[in-house]
Amino acid sequence: MSAMGADLAIDVHGLRMRYGTTDVLHGIDLRVGRGEVVTLLGPNGAGKTTIIEILEGFRGPSAGSVTVLGSDPATADEDWRARVGIVLQSWRDHGKWRVRELLRHLGSFYTPYATADRVRPRPVDDLIETVGLAEQAGQRISTLSGGQRRRLDVAIGIIGRPELLFLDEPTAGFDPEARRDFHDLVHSLSDMEETTILLTTHDLAEAARLADRIVILANGRVVADGTEDELARRVSTQAEVRWSRGDDRFVHSTSDATAFVRELLTEPGAPVIDLEVRRASLEDTYLSLVRRHEGTEADDADGGLERLEGGRP
Amino acid sequence: MKRTLHAIRVGIDRGITGFKHLLLTPSELLSQFIWNGIPLVILFLNRDTVVEGTSISFATVALPGFLGLIVAASAYGPAYYLASDREDGTLLRAKAVPRGIVGYVTGVLTQASLETLFGMLILLVPGVILFGVSANGLVGWLTFVFIVVLGLAASLPTGIVIGSVVKSPRVIGGIGLLVIGGMAAISGIFIPIQELPTWLGWIAQALPTYWIGQGFRFVFLPDAAAALEVGGSWRLPEMVAVLSAWAIGGMLVAPVVLRRMARRASGASVEEARQQALQRMM
Numbered sequence: 001m002s003a004m005g006a007d008l009a010i011d012v013h014g015l016r017m018r019y020g021t022t023d024v025l026h027g028i029d030l031r032v033g034r035g036e037v038v039t040l041l042g043p044n045g046a047g048k049t050t051i052i053e054i055l056e057g058f059r060g061p062s063a064g065s066v067t068v069l070g071s072d073p074a075t076a077d078e079d080w081r082a083r084v085g086i087v088l089q090s091w092r093d094h095g096k097w098r099v100r101e102l103l104r105h106l107g108s109f110y111t112p113y114a115t116a117d118r119v120r121p122r123p124v125d126d127l128i129e130t131v132g133l134a135e136q137a138g139q140r141i142s143t144l145s146g147g148q149r150r151r152l153d154v155a156i157g158i159i160g161r162p163e164l165l166f167l168d169e170p171t172a173g174f175d176p177e178a179r180r181d182f183h184d185l186v187h188s189l190s191d192m193e194e195t196t197i198l199l200t201t202h203d204l205a206e207a208a209r210l211a212d213r214i215v216i217l218a219n220g221r222v223v224a225d226g227t228e229d230e231l232a233r234r235v236s237t238q239a240e241v242r243w244s245r246g247d248d249r250f251v252h253s254t255s256d257a258t259a260f261v262r263e264l265l266t267e268p269g270a271p272v273i274d275l276e277v278r279r280a281s282l283e284d285t286y287l288s289l290v291r292r293h294e295g296t297e298a299d300d301a302d303g304g305l306e307r308l309e310g311g312r313p
Numbered sequence: 314m315k316r317t318l319h320a321i322r323v324g325i326d327r328g329i330t331g332f333k334h335l336l337l338t339p340s341e342l343l344s345q346f347i348w349n350g351i352p353l354v355i356l357f358l359n360r361d362t363v364v365e366g367t368s369i370s371f372a373t374v375a376l377p378g379f380l381g382l383i384v385a386a387s388a389y390g391p392a393y394y395l396a397s398d399r400e401d402g403t404l405l406r407a408k409a410v411p412r413g414i415v416g417y418v419t420g421v422l423t424q425a426s427l428e429t430l431f432g433m434l435i436l437l438v439p440g441v442i443l444f445g446v447s448a449n450g451l452v453g454w455l456t457f458v459f460i461v462v463l464g465l466a467a468s469l470p471t472g473i474v475i476g477s478v479v480k481s482p483r484v485i486g487g488i489g490l491l492v493i494g495g496m497a498a499i500s501g502i503f504i505p506i507q508e509l510p511t512w513l514g515w516i517a518q519a520l521p522t523y524w525i526g527q528g529f530r531f532v533f534l535p536d537a538a539a540a541l542e543v544g545g546s547w548r549l550p551e552m553v554a555v556l557s558a559w560a561i562g563g564m565l566v567a568p569v570v571l572r573r574m575a576r577r578a579s580g581a582s583v584e585e586a587r588q589q590a591l592q593r594m595m
């Protein structure tokens with residue numbers, strides 16, 4: 001999906017962030033078109049959370065231009081806020097509130113911002129159903145499990161029916177079922193309501209499943225930006241061809257799989273069976289990109305953000 | 314403007330909900346009764362004491378002072394809420410919704426006001442029944458309400474300023490109680506301020522506690538009791554002037570420090586606090 005001019009939900013140029021004397025973002029460029037789902041992928045300390053917080057308007061950048069839904073988030077007004085949804089990593093806030101009570105309360109802030117095509121807030125009981133908290137609706141939030149709290153975080157993030165939704169590590173702590181529900185929810189937000197979504201994750205499978213486009217960060221730089229296929233092609237032009245002939249198995253690496261296979265099939269001898277052509281997986285791509293980048297920038301690895309986010313794996 | 318008013322309305326609801334949560338939480342309800350009940354015990358133990366040289370009982374003179382202390386201590390509410398809500402992410406949630414900080418602060422002020430009124434009732438109702446404390450008719454009670462409102466206006470913004478600048482809610486918990494204790498000691502509840510060292514008397518007269526108590530004494534005591542006050546008069550203009558000065562000063566400073574504090578709140582700062590809390594637990 002191409003992202004041009006006024007159709008951009010997010011437009012970032014030369015974004016830099018410095019804590020003290022440590023640069024954690026070195027000139028990020030990022031464009032997200034309206035309706036696009038983009039994943040920021042990267043190891044801990046790559047700067048994902050910092051970028052998201054700048055885009056949310058929670059943190060001022062050191063340099064660069066940032067435009068989100070037509071405004072600079074650092075100075076955007078409260079009407080802008082109504083169009084942006086944020087899924088926060090909750091901890092123990094509002095422990096005495098009940099699930100439905102808190103959603104109703106936070107939702108009521110959005111009432112004056114309803115438009116003809118965006119009913120605000122979302123009906124609370126439908127939302128509770130959607131995120132799978134129907135059984136806990138009357139429960140105190142302090143009694144929810146970690147996974148249930150994350151579902152509530154997601155519900156709070158979308159209660160205002162945002163045009164643009166930020167999700168920072170949305171599925172951390174989700175079990176596989178909750179994760180699948182969440183992925184369905186993201187798809188429906190994107191398909192039914194044309195919500196633009198920017199999420200961070202270090203789960204590769206999740207990035208591949210959800211995103212139209214993946215932006216890989218390493219050490220405060222964008223090291224790759226494209227669809228899953230584009231990234232795979234970018235990092236590796238080599239494909240692996242496997243086949244069997246009689247009882248023998250073969251593996252061959254080639255940069256032109258099509259030509260190789262055509263040749264192979266016309267060769268005389270026993271018939272070729274179990275033919276398989278495999279391009280580099282997203283995981284191979286990701287690890288290769290990150291490793292390549294981190295290898296050359298080992299000095300940056302001690303930056304402030306790493307400490308904030310708890311060190312790299 | 315309309316949208317801001319809407320956020321204020323949502324904030325009032327928020328404060329009422331918060332107060333309901335307090336009423337439904339046995340431990341917090343109990344602590345309300347304990348803190349506001351302490352004065353009652355003191356008054357009850359001294360129920361037969363009369364103020365030297367008069368026929369007025371100690372209880373009727375001290376009770377308005379204690380009520381004044383409760384109103385002034387309303388500052389503790391916003392100070393504590395702001396410090397702890399910043400740490401646990403409540404404030405960040407407010408920041409993420411449109412005009413959420415307006416709603417949040419309205420909620421804190423509403424909740425602190427309701428808690429203060431509740432605390433006053435815990436003391437005042439038994440006071441009326443046991444010691445026959447009463448205001449002089451409708452005008453007396455209206456004057457009482459006016460002083461309550463003025464006292465809250467003088468005290469609550471100060472709490473917002475304190476809550477915005479202190480580092481953590483644990484500071485408020487520790488120092489807050491010392492400050493309230495100190496104010497109780499010097500604000501003319503137990504000892505007339507004329508008997509304090511001059512400098513301490515001046516400090517007391519610079520703070521809201523003494524003046525709110527003075528206003529309440531005017532409401533609840535017979536006119537003759539004015540003789541016990543500084544200068545032998547109720548000094549009502551001075552009371553209104555000092556409390557108004559605190560209110561106006563607070564309302565000018567509070568939004569500035571609050572805005573600065575809210576601007577700094579971020580997910581990373583909440584995460585940092587969370588890590589520190591985890592370390593404290595280990």
